[in-house]
Amino acid sequence: MCIRDHRGNFICAQTMWTYGNPLPQEAEAWSLKAAISWLRDLGFSSIAIELDCKLVV
Known part of the structure; x- marks a missing residue:
């Protein structure tokens, strides 16, 4: 996950790792949930x- 300002300049980033082999839309949904929590924190x-996955949007 990457945070950029309104001009597209990099602010900070975070990565995450999980067990298993989720489907792409599942991985994208988990990432969205994690990103929202991170931004709130x-x-x-x-x-x-x-997002890249239209099914999650």
């Missing part, structure tokens, strides 16, 4: 999230 309130 960092105190962000106005965000835009980009």
Whole structure:
């Protein structure tokens, strides 16, 4: 996961690892949940999230 400002400049990033071999849409959904929790913990309130999986969106 990568956080960028409104100009696209890098702010910070985080990675995660899980056991198993999930389907792509499952992995994307878990990543979205983790990203939202991470952003909330960092105190962000106005965000835009980009995903690769249309099934999750």
